[in-house]
Amino acid sequence: MEFAPSFIEVPGWQHVYSGKVRDLYGPLTGPDDRVLVVASDRISAYDWVLSSEIPDKGRVLTQLSLWWFEQLAEVPHHVLSTDVPAEVAGRAMICRKLEMFPVECIARGYLTGSGLLEYRASGTVCSLPLPAGLVDGSRLEPALFTPSAKAAVGEHDENIAYHEVVATVGATAAEELRQLTLAIYGRAEKVARSRGIILADTKVEFGLSTDGQITLGDEVLTPDSSRFWDAALYEPGQAQPSFDKQFVRDWLTSDASGWDRVTAPPELPGQIIDRTRARYIEAYERLTGLTFA
Template sequence: MTVTDSAAPTPSTPAPGTATPASNPKGGLDTATLDLPGWQHVYSGKVRDLYVPADAVIPERFGQDCVLVVASDRISAYDHVLASEIPDKGRILTQLSLWWFEQLGVAHHVLASTVDGGVPAAVEGRAMICKKLDMFPVECIARGYLTGSGLLEYRESGTVCSIPLPAGLVDGSRLAEAIFTPSAKAEVGEHDENITYDAVVGLVGEDTAARLRALTLDIYTKAEAIARDRGIILADTKVEFGVDAATGVITLGDEVLTPDSSRFWDAATYRPGQAQPSYDKQYVRDWLTSAASGWDRAADTPPPALPADVVARTRSRYVEAYEKLTGRAFA
């Protein structure tokens, strides 16, 4: 998530001094309450914590419209942030996003990502200094394969976001060409709503809607080819864009092509007509909906803590996705 100019979260005031890792009852680094010299915490989302400059030093280097985006190890499922965390998840998401930004060659929001570049040492590897963007109220989704919510709509109407698709497709079918299936951003704790392209036009105007669609499909096409060369299928992905106020350029923000924002499948085990094992939090979803969890998803109660084996297997899938895509060992 990137802070927009219209966002007005209530700031918390850190004590002055050197950065001090905060204690976390979940066992990891509490990225929402860090004392980071020069930065002030203003907002926490499901996974990321945002800090803005607290003095004049950082704006002198990056400009006033910058934000420190810190990826935590929190994990969410079914619109709940879980009591358990996945070790190293924030570092994996950040490092994989940075790798993809390099591969894609599109305008993006990252200004710095290293300690030498200005990132505080306490959050090295899991944080980026980014431009603030005026974000569009649209989740830009590209689908190259039929699955998930798209499959449910297709089974009912033969369409996905009102785009007609051929008859006879099954779970995991590869589409003849990738399609743009946007959703409207929902309030925290609620589901995003799939919308039509015409609805996007109504929200942002015809020219901007066309640009968002073209950028999204271009990113998917490039990334799908890169992933396929590495033995991974990119089934679908979500990206977000905003406008850089200084340049007026539509700019890629948030995270990009991570297991949290994309469906990655192993090409070696891909079989249309069945659910595909994915490099994401599927282990978490499966356990939460199993009898073993004892959790009733329909009840107004938080999910239970995850067993150690579910945490370990989920971390392993995130690490495997990072290593297969980048060709680098995660350390």
């Protein structure tokens, strides 16, 4: 589908790329090994970027990512500074420019989503065999590395087997990506659980820095890249309420929206926008223990 988002003009930086949520800028002067990463308030669902936005969503994603980068201090990451122009304060980071791997690195600690669909069809997730009798929300021990191939904006990522990652990036890099992804999930799962939240799965992205080091990039452990469930409400065998855009998905697929899934989705009602904003903020506050201001 055609995707032409609006973006903020930022003094000293030139817009170079827009994804579903983030806008990237290169410096007009100075070293060109930096990139300004700005999180917008855009929201996507079912591979569409919606015309409606969620106020403060970009700030929540940025501040939560920065908090998680601190919790994962042992993992090299791309953030250099948060001293950004006032136009994007609170929603932007100055980062190392990375050569990104064309692989979405996903760790699953619970069976749900596309993994559940594959399991029901074949008893596997990303070609990894699983025991019989698992249900929606079953815990997977140990957690699985279930990568996917990156898709263009407006298209759906495709789950791939580990041997396809090896064929794409090489055996050494593939193994390091797997180990880093599972280590990040293991650390974050414990942190989230201590705050009454289950981290069901998460997607992270890595790239190579100019000195050849595999480096954690993009966002990390936000409601856009992870499934967070309320531990007090967790009940295997059914879909779990999540701290993300579930209100948006549910409304779009309801009769109330009238959406045909072929044309662009309609604008979201104000109530859905407000409830989604509140859910993102709740995730931030429960995970970090901080008040979102």
